[in-house]
Every structure is written in structure tokens, then in C-alpha cells.
Amino acid sequence: MEQNKIEVIIVGAGPAGIAAGITLARANKKVLIVERGSFAGAKNMFGGAIYVEPTKEIFPNFLEDAPIERFNIEHRYVLLTKEQSTTISYKTQEYTKNSCSIIRAKFDSWCVEQAKKAGAYFAPNTVVKSLILDKGRVIGIKTDLEEYYSDIVIIADGVNSLLAKQLEMRKTIKPKNVALAVKEVYKLDKNIINERFNLNDNTGCVCEFIGYPMDKELGLGFLYTNKNSISIGLGIGLEDIKKQKLNVNDVLEELKKHPTIAPLIKDGELQEYSAHLIPEGGFKKIPKLYANGVMIAGDAAMLVNNLHWEGTNLAFKSGKLAAETAIEALNNNDFSENSLSLYQQKLENSYVIKDLKTYKDILNNIEPRSASFFGYYPKKIAEFFKIFTTVNAKPKKQEFRKYICSWFTDRSLRELICDIFTIIKSVMGVLK
Amino acid sequence: MNIDDKLNKLKYNCDTVSHLNPCAADCKECKSKICTIICPASVYEWDEENRKLIVNYENCLECGACKIICEKKSLKWDYPRNGKGVTFKLG
Numbered sequence A: 001m002e003q004n005k006i007e008v009i010i011v012g013a014g015p016a017g018i019a020a021g022i023t024l025a026r027a028n029k030k031v032l033i034v035e036r037g038s039f040a041g042a043k044n045m046f047g048g049a050i051y052v053e054p055t056k057e058i059f060p061n062f063l064e065d066a067p068i069e070r071f072n073i074e075h076r077y078v079l080l081t082k083e084q085s086t087t088i089s090y091k092t093q094e095y096t097k098n099s100c101s102i103i104r105a106k107f108d109s110w111c112v113e114q115a116k117k118a119g120a121y122f123a124p125n126t127v128v129k130s131l132i133l134d135k136g137r138v139i140g141i142k143t144d145l146e147e148y149y150s151d152i153v154i155i156a157d158g159v160n161s162l163l164a165k166q167l168e169m170r171k172t173i174k175p176k177n178v179a180l181a182v183k184e185v186y187k188l189d190k191n192i193i194n195e196r197f198n199l200n201d202n203t204g205c206v207c208e209f210i211g212y213p214m215d216k217e218l219g220l221g222f223l224y225t226n227k228n229s230i231s232i233g234l235g236i237g238l239e240d241i242k243k244q245k246l247n248v249n250d251v252l253e254e255l256k257k258h259p260t261i262a263p264l265i266k267d268g269e270l271q272e273y274s275a276h277l278i279p280e281g282g283f284k285k286i287p288k289l290y291a292n293g294v295m296i297a298g299d300a301a302m303l304v305n306n307l308h309w310e311g312t313n314l315a316f317k318s319g320k321l322a323a324e325t326a327i328e329a330l331n332n333n334d335f336s337e338n339s340l341s342l343y344q345q346k347l348e349n350s351y352v353i354k355d356l357k358t359y360k361d362i363l364n365n366i367e368p369r370s371a372s373f374f375g376y377y378p379k380k381i382a383e384f385f386k387i388f389t390t391v392n393a394k395p396k397k398q399e400f401r402k403y404i405c406s407w408f409t410d411r412s413l414r415e416l417i418c419d420i421f422t423i424i425k426s427v428m429g430v431l432k
Numbered sequence B: 001m002n003i004d005d006k007l008n009k010l011k012y013n014c015d016t017v018s019h020l021n022p023c024a025a026d027c028k029e030c031k032s033k034i035c036t037i038i039c040p041a042s043v044y045e046w047d048e049e050n051r052k053l054i055v056n057y058e059n060c061l062e063c064g065a066c067k068i069i070c071e072k073k074s075l076k077w078d079y080p081r082n083g084k085g086v087t088f089k090l091g
Helices: A015-026 A052-058 A104-118 A162-166 A190-197 A238-244 A248-257 A312-332 A337-349 A351-358 A362-389 A396-409 A413-431 B003-007 B024-029 B034-038 B065-069
Strands: A005-011 A031-034 A049-051 A070-080 A085-091 A099-101 A121-123 A128-134 A137-143 A147-155 A178-187 A203-211 A219-225 A229-237 A269-279 A294-296 B011-013 B044-047 B052-055 B085-087
Touching: A005 A015, A005 A137, A005 A312, A015 A031, A015 A052, A015 A104, A015 A312, A031 A147, A049 A052, A049 A312, A052 A312, A070 A362, A085 A362, A099 A203, A104 A121, A128 A147, A128 A162, A147 A312, A178 A238, A178 A248, A178 B065, A203 A362, A219 A248, A229 A238, A229 A248, A238 B034, A238 B065, A269 B003, A269 B065, A294 A312, A294 A337, A312 A337, A312 A351, A337 A351, A362 A396, A362 A413, A396 A413, B024 B052, B034 B044, B034 B065
Parallel strands: A005 A031, A005 A147, A031 A121, A070 A203, A147 A294
Antiparallel strands: A049 A099, A070 A085, A070 A099, A128 A137, A137 A147, A178 A229, A178 A269, A203 A219, A219 A229, B011 B085, B044 B052
16 A cells, blocks of 8 residues: 555646645645646646736746747627627736636646646546545545555546545536536637737737527627637536527537627638536535545636636636645644645635635526526617617607617516616625 | 537547446436437437437547436446547647
């Protein structure tokens, strides 16, 4: 048993696992990161951008050394109807401050190299079949080939976490607790990208697509600019996918045909198509995060803030806090549930759980009103601009009156009241 | 572009056994056959003649949606063995 023993084993080389690994290695703890893919990032997928400050917390030198694509200077919120679009754009020149697009596979490989340099061991091509338990305590992992033992196991095996389920720390995931996302990456010359989005070689643009063709569902489309490619995709709540019998690939095909979007990716050569689940349960679906000899971090712990499209940084932060807890536990030689409860405290004191708590009701509030917020209102906004920008022989006052009346006559009044109530409830929920 | 052309762009290292194992008896009773509709890689097809689910596991993107959405909650879903399955070169 002793020859296969190490202080900490981390399952999964995503952002949570790597952040945990490098934090432990920097504290001179013996740590092994196991990864089921053939390299770090091989099984990972995300929209496209990471935030600078939370990343610096783990990798202080990443702006100089890591493979970064573009620093985002513009965020476009694009409301779509079948043929029209209304765009709100926020642009800043403080471009190294907020977020940057990355290619997950390249970036994660760089991250794991940093962890290895700090002293962590890395084992790719290794699938953990189960956790080894002894008297109710996790003492190691069982892979296809071998058993490995450790004082602590950190589970960072992603959204489908089979290990958290084995321990029954996490309940069976329901369709309403996840969204299914698909993404395509299109190769395009960097000058073409620069021209299409008004960028230079280092700056980037993020687009959020709201409405058509996801006008009845809780879903959003996204676009990120990389150096020599564009990532475009969408995510839809699995509950809605089930109800509406949707195939997300078909929906993405529809989105790409939209007259506002098609020119952005025109002549691009498809490089990759991918799919992934996104935890959507928020604060209410965070599982039990620690037990004897074990902690859960990242997507495996359902730590995603969907409102701000934060997943990677919550994974970084939770991985780091799990590692800091492990360091104290190793120093005290106490791996009990009680000792590891420090992890929960640390998370609660950080922005991770504070933010998830802030938004805990918002998706539940909006979900029943999806057809309103993602279908009806994008249409009404487009309608307003159509009236405002069109000059015809009709007097404007008459047009505006007709438009305002339509808000009350298009649908039953109850719908409007429900929406206003939903907005008030959501805003109050965030601010209280 | 159809789904096969998209999947052709991906790097797969196929395992010899399927990591996706539906329960044949449950599939016969399943009304919605929802996995055949929603899978983003069109892994599942219903063979009406033989009344069984065809599983093109080698195309799987390993998202896990089928397991969660399965009407009978009986789809056995594992990761492909040691490094096998899909590799995202970009992600």
C-alpha cells in the first residue's frame, strides 16, 4: 500500500484540479493530478473567455506567459427575432483588465505544465473507476489498472462527476439543473476577424445572442473571437430541450443562418465541433462539499454563475481553497470531515458562494417566463426600432400610440403583470 | 453542414467496447426515445424492426445529456477507458 501512497490525489485536470494541484505543490506537498484525457484539456470545453483577476490569483505571470488569444474590449448583447436584431454594445479600452479569450486545450496544457514545474505529478490517460473507502473515509482511487492511496482526494472530475455520485454527496442530476451547450470553432484569417469586429491583433469581442431561435426556451447563444478563429455556440436548459424535443445542433444551425450572424462567420473553415453540460442549479444545487478524506471542487460541485458566465474562475477559486484546506489538514495530520469543513467556511467567505447566493432564485424565476423574455420582448424591442427608424407617410403619434397599446393587447394582461412581477422579484432577490 | 461532416472534424481514439449501455428492456417500453432526438452527436438511433436502440458510441462527445434525460433513468453511462474517446484539440 505504501508504495502507491501520496499526500493528495486530485481527480481531473480542469481548472479546479490544476488550481488545487499547483497550490499544493507550491506548499511542497506531494500531489498527483489524474486526468482521463490524453492531455490536460482534452475532454474540456467552454464558451471561450477567462477573467484576468481570478486567473492571476492562481497564475500571477499568466498575462506574460500563457497562450492567450485576445483581450476582450467589447461585449455585444444582441436581441434577435427571426429576421431583425437589436444590439447593445459596451466597449472599453482598458483591455487587459477584464477577460480574454483562450483555447481551452492549449491553456489547460500550459496550466498543467506550471503545476508540474511547481512539483505536482500528472497522470493523463487515467480513468478513475471508483474511490477506495475504509471505515467511511476516502483513502484512495481505483483506476483501470491500479490502486493509488492518499490522505486526501480532491474530486474535480467535472459536471458529470461520477465520483461525487458514488459517495452520494451529490444527488442525481435532473434536466433542470443543467444546460446542454454546443460550440463550433471556425478558422478565419486574423485580418478578416479584425475587420469584421473592428479589432486589432490583440483585442477581442464577445457577443451574447438572446432570442431567436431560442425564443421559447431558457437559452443563450455566444460568440468569441480568438486570434485566428471564431467560436460560436449556444446553451439551452436540458429541461426545455426535453419538453420541446430539441436537438441543439439543429438550433445552432438555425442561429448561424441569422442575417446578423451569418456574415460574422462567413467563409470560416470548421475546425471543431464540441458539446458539454453546464451546471445550472446554482446555490441550491451545491452538493455536500466535503467528507472524511475528500473534497469536491469546480463543475463537480456545480459551482457556476450563469448570469456572469463564470465557471472557470469559480473552479480556480474552489480548487485553490480546497488545496489550502488540504495543506492545513496535512500539517495537522487530521483528514476528518470536521477538519475539512474548513473548505466550506472558506468558500462561504469568498465571492464564490456569496455570488451564487445572490443569484440563487433568478433562473427559477425566469424559467417559466422564457417565452416572454426570450421571445416576446426581443420582438417588441425590434418593433419599436422599426417604427422609430422608418419614415413613412403616417403621423408618428399615431404609430407610437398603436405601439404602446399593443403591449397591453398583444397578450392577456396577466402575462405582462407576471413579467413585471418576475423582474421585481429577481431584482429584489439580487439586492436584498 | 450535416452532423457527420462535423464529427469528421474531430479526433477520436475509439474504444473496442461501448461506454454507453442502455437497458434493452427499458428501451422497448420507453415512449419518448428522447435520446434519439437530443444527442448533439446523434449517437442513438431506434431500430424499429429489431426493437432495439443502436448506439454509435464511437461518435460520442461525452457530454452526459443522454444519461440525465433518459426517461427510464436506466442508461448506464461511463467514461471511455484510459484516454480513449473524443479528444478536443481546441475545446
